[in-house]
Amino acid sequence: MVRDEIQQTLQKALAAAQQKGELPAVELPALEVLRPKQADHGDYSTNLALVAAAALRKAGVASNPRSIAQCIADHLPAGGPIGAVEIAGPGFINLHLSVSWLQQQVERVVAAGPAFGNLHRGGGARWQVEYLSANPTGPLHYGGARNGALGDALANVLTAAGYQVQREFYVNDAGNQFNLFAATLYARYAQLLGREEPIPEQGYAGEYMFDYAQKLIDQHGDRFLQLAKDEAIAQLKPISEALVVASLQAELARLGIHYDCWFREQSLYDEGLVDQLLDRLRSQGDIALRDGALWFLATHYPKVDKDEVVVRSNGMPTYFASDIAYHYHKFVVRGFDHVVNVWGVDHQGHVPRMAAVMAALGLDPARLTIVLHGLVKLIRNGQEVKLSKRRGTLVTIGEVIDEVGADAVRFNLLTRSPDSPVEFDLDLAAAANNENPVFFVQYSHARICSILAKAEESQLPPPDLSWLVHPSELALIRKVLELEEQVEVAVDKLSPHNLTHYAVDLAKIFNSFYRDCKVLDPEQPHLSAARLQLCQAAQIALAKTLRLLGISAPASM
RNA sequence: GCGCCUGUAGCUCAGUGGACAAGAGCAUCGGUCUUCGGAACCGAGUGUCGGGGGUUCGAAUCCCUCCAGGCGUACCA
Known part of the structure; x- marks a missing residue:
């Protein structure tokens, strides 16, 4: 991963400077590699010199963050991912990725294919x-x-x-709720077969109980009515559990789970x-x-x-x-x-x-x-929908998928950090269907696939990635590479919501590239071949991100 | 009462110690286009980062306090 590489390189430069006695050998806190918000502050930056200066000051040594920064910068090796280096502001070291290095990365991504973005953190644990x-x-x-x-x-x-x-x-x-469920089911089953049988107090009043009961009748006829009630309910329990689990599986499969x-x-x-x-x-x-x-x-x-x-x-x-x-x-x-x-x-x-x-x-x-x-508050007609399985007033996952679509539901819910409560307005989600960011992302993916498909008709030379020098091309390479860091963030925080934001970013940057750079240009076969490979890399990254989120990546829509 | 979480643009939400403009989508306004899929692109405006105090070279981000909302605090799950 790029950031790890940068981190190690900086660490070595610092060690080298200390070994030569150009910097005092003081103990420093963990080296932080930052992502500057502003593009002209480089691809990465570090506050290493600021932290070092503070540590020296504490140790009673006068120090200047900018000169420390310069000293570390002087020890950075050439030839790796790091291109231009600048000392900026109070003592930040700003690092720009080297263009030739970026170009080479495209090949790495394409070679990795669907495995791009995978990390080796878990070690198979x-x-x-x-x-x-x-x-x-x-x-x-x-x-x-x-x-x-x-x-x-x-x-x-x-x-x-x-x-x-x-x-x-x-x-x-094993608990009370399931006993109550079986007893309710028995009552609905009996009712459907024409026998008067009240559902238990606090039982499950929802209409769907009749559906389960009907399935029981379809599979087993009226044989449970021949049994004593307690015995019937006891026998019903494993059967009805299998019934419910099967329907849960079907419902969740619609969400890709x-x-x-x-x-x-x-x-x-x-x-x-x-x-x-x-x-x-x-x-x-x-x-x-x-x-x-x-x-x-x-x-x-x-x-x-x-x-x-x-x-x-x-x-x-x-x-x-x-x-x-x-x-x-x-x-x-x-x-x-x-x-x-x-x-x-x-x-x-x-x-x-x-x-x-x-x-x-x-x-x-x-x-x-x-x-x-956080919990989800469902809004319909400007009013909160109260959910209760027992009273039968629930809105099911299946119903919401019917209204909004599985991909949109997942994307929407995965955009938020887990901590935040969610108000989900059904009318809004349904109305804004076409404006949903998930379609924007999927559209970009389909667009890339369309280019890749079209390219199969043309004869292109083997790609030479050094043709990729346009700012929009380089921006796209940078964004593609970022996926690895995004996966790491998701794992560290045990929350994947950053990936939805990344998907939108990546799609947006691809679309800008698409506008600026004509991929398949008969006049320029070498440039076309290089750009085509970049498109492959972008497709790989976008599809991978969507796959991680459990959202489909359609080739056309 | 006590504990945890939330409060960021008109709306839905990112950002949780770093840089002289606080970001995205939607919405609004203006522009691009005889298109490798316009479900696109470019540009513009909008913010007391809930209020107040503090720590720091530097705070939406850490600490204290107050306000508002959610959840928890059962011989419920």
Whole structure:
């Protein structure tokens, strides 16, 4: 990656200057390579001299940042990525990339192809990303789209960065909600078959329950009506779970989301893992009986101010009991090096307690990262749409895709940083359909593909990249190369939202290049060949960015 | 009450210590074009970076405080 190379080069120049005694050998903080906002400040810059001057001053040595900068600049080698060097302002060292070096990079990008943008940071470490987990009690409401888009893009980015990533959906099929779901389903099933059967109190009133019930009838006829109600519901549970999971899979596939593993909460009970771990924690003094309930004493661990019930006084375990077993399963049974859980901020209260669970299990809490994201407020007709699965007033992911389109939904949600709350106005999104940045980006991609396709008709000489000297050509090369840094940022922050902004930038810079530089010019075959290869590089970078975001990169539209 | 998050252009949002103009998209206004796909390009205007105080050579960015909104603070998930 370019920035790493620059960083190392600067480090060496500094060391060389210190070794020769031209600069005092003082300890310095980590060297920062910056991206100046202004183009005439170079491609990269560093405040190294300013930092060094401050350190010297502290050590009692008089110093001048500008002369330190000059000294470091004098030790920069020629021939690498660095071209012109300037000392500017109070002592910034501004670095311009060398033109010939930039030209060569185009070939590197094309040679890498779809692998361009991949990094070797992960070293194959086994990571799991768990996202969108929910009760299997119906279609996913729109808020889930943000969780899904974020988790999925995160998994893509981590994979590109060299981690071995497993995508997981945790199916909460063990709790009260799922029992209620099965009981409701039974009632709807009976009703469709003509038997009077009220849905349970607090049951799932949504219309979609009739759809599930109809599917049951299609597959199993009326045979559950022959059974006693309790027995029927018990038998219905696994069948209806499979039904719901299948429809979740279909709904999520429309958003481009696929999982490696659908992990059933109930399996943790079936295997006895929950009991086993509660026993273990009890014997090590982290669980105690209080007021008839069993409590996990989270306050034994740092930053936690509340204990948490694991088994209610009525004998029913809470979700938290299975959460303990679940994370044990992730780290110990399956041996993931690191786990990322993507949660809505409404679960923020559990973050410190999960750290306590990790510690109690003898695991390093740093191996579990919880990415929180703001909730989505859906606006329709200027009014907030309240979401409730139980009352049946939900707007599903599928419905929003119908209105706005999967690519636009993902792009829109991935433009925001996870921290920020989102107000999504359906009318606005639908009305502004053609003005959506996602189409701008996709259009640019289609345009490049069209040029590449057209070029196949013409005979061109082998590309000589030294023809690429136009400012718009060089700007495009720079932007293409930036993808690697953008992937790194996304991994560091565990948020891919910078990539949507990068995609818009890249598309814009390509469009300017397209205006300024005619690619296929019969009069200039050598220039055409070089520009064509640059187009290939741009297509590779743009398609890769979109792929990481989970957005389609159409060749025509 | 306490904790976490958010407050940046008319709207939707980036930027979270660096440079004499604070950025993008949309919207608005003006221009380009006999086009390798005009779903394009070029240009213009718009900001008390929620208010106030502080730290720093340098603050939208760090600290304190206040205001506004969201979420959390259950033997719910």
